[in-house]
Amino acid sequence: MSESSGEKTEQPTxxxxxxxxxxxxxxxSQDLVSAALLVGSMGIVFLLTGNFIGGQIVGLTQKSIQQAATFRGELDMATAGDVLLEGLTTLALTLAPLFLVVFILAALVGYIQVGALFSTEALKPDMNRLNPFTAFQQKFFKSRTYIEFAKTILKLVIATGIASYTILGSRHMLPSLARVSPAETSQFILAQIVELGLAVAICFVALGALDFFLQKFLHIQDLKMTKQEVKEEWKEQEGDPHIKAERRALHMELLNEASAQAVRESDVVLVNPTHVAVALRYDRKTMQAPQITAKGADLIAAQIRKVAQEAGVPIKRDVALARALYELEVNSEIPENLYEAIAIVLRWAYTVAETHPRS
Structure with a gap:
């Protein structure tokens, strides 16, 4: 039913x-990057209110005022330009390291999410972007649009709530501001801004972390494939000479290591059913417990199944047991917690062997 309807039910390869x-x-998650920028920005504001950075800017302001007072109306354009350039240079040298730290922080958050990635695909011209109908469809008929809208509303509600809480929490101090100096008033306002900004930033970092997992989920959903697409991709890889060469090399590796003979001598092969195959053998006279004689995944698993079929070794499908055994090493004995399950499998294999003797 899903194949005929083209429903995308398969995980992306x-x-x-x-x-x-x-x-x-x-x-x-762009929200996580934005949250990192907000944290960095609040850090800058905090440092601006501190002794060193704040002192640098205050000193710059005082120096500019003193220089302006010495000219007494004789300030020409050239001198004004020099004063302005000196002030801007001092300000830039003071703030540049701070903004550099913010930039590095944002880049680091992006790198942690996706690693080293550089793609020019987004820069290539796409005529669909110029089609207003297509753009309208992409904006208003995609679930992501409504998710982003809901996230924006949530962030607005959180920011408003934190701002209201901060303002209401400090309202008892507002009347006293009329009796203090402008500098103290400014210091109080800056402290409130930093407190508010840091609280919002922390909440946004938490939301950004949740959004990262949401984006991973949506990314997988967007890339899901139909059963037909999976089959077509497999056929394409089947015809790929590199894939064929890799498969031949894996097959030769299997045969050269004498694993094929070990499979032929096994009592049973457990599969899960297509990705993993594990061969088992048990000799009561020489072994204390059943042993794993061969195992493999994907292409090697297919080769193990093929060898087992040709040799008449019973093949049993047991997803959980096959995966559990695959974690063990070849030639190792099975653990005691699997004895009962393996005993059932071996009894079945011995029954099959009696009714269908090997050639």
Whole structure:
């Protein structure tokens, strides 16, 4: 039913994920980057209210006022330009390290999310972007649009709530501001701004972290495939000479390591059913417990199944047990907690072997 309707029910393959990454399509939370920028900005404001940075700016302001007072109306354009340039240079040198830290912080958050990624796909011209109908569809008929709208409303509500709480919490101090100096009033206002900004930033960082996991989920949902797409991709890889060469190399590796003979001598092969295969053998006279004689995933698992079928080794599908055994090493004995499950499998295998003897 899902195949005929083209319903995308299958998880994206690694190739689909890699192709999307090459196009710059990755799971990334811009909210988390924005939250990092907000934290950095609040850090700058906090430092501006501190002794060193604040003192630098206050000193710059006082120096500018003193220089302006010495000219007494004789200030020409050239001198004014020199004074302005000196002031801007001092201000830039004072603030540049702070903004550099903020930039590095934002870049680091982006790197942690997606790693090293550079793609020019987004820069290539796309005529669909110029189509107003297509743009309208993308904006108003995609679930992401409504999710982003809901996130914006949530952030607005949180910021408003924190601002209201901060203002109401300090309202008893407002009358006393009329009796203090302007400098103290400014200091109080800056302290409130920093407190408010840091509270909002912390909340936004938490929301950004949640948004990152949401973006990963939506990214996977966007890349989901139909069963037909998975089959077509597999067929394409089947015809890929590189894939064929890799498969032949894996098959040769399996045969050269004498694993094929170990499979033929096994009592049973457990599969999950397509990705993992584990061969087991148990000799009561020489073994204390059943042993894993061979195991493999994907292409090697397919080869193990093929060898087992040709040799008449019973093959049993047991997803959980096959995965549990695959975690063990070849030639290792199975753990005691799996004895009962393996005993059932071996009894079944011995029954099959009696009714269908190997050639």
């Amino acid at each position: 690694q190739k689909k994920l890699d192709d999307a990454r090459k196009k710059g399509q990755v799971a990334k």
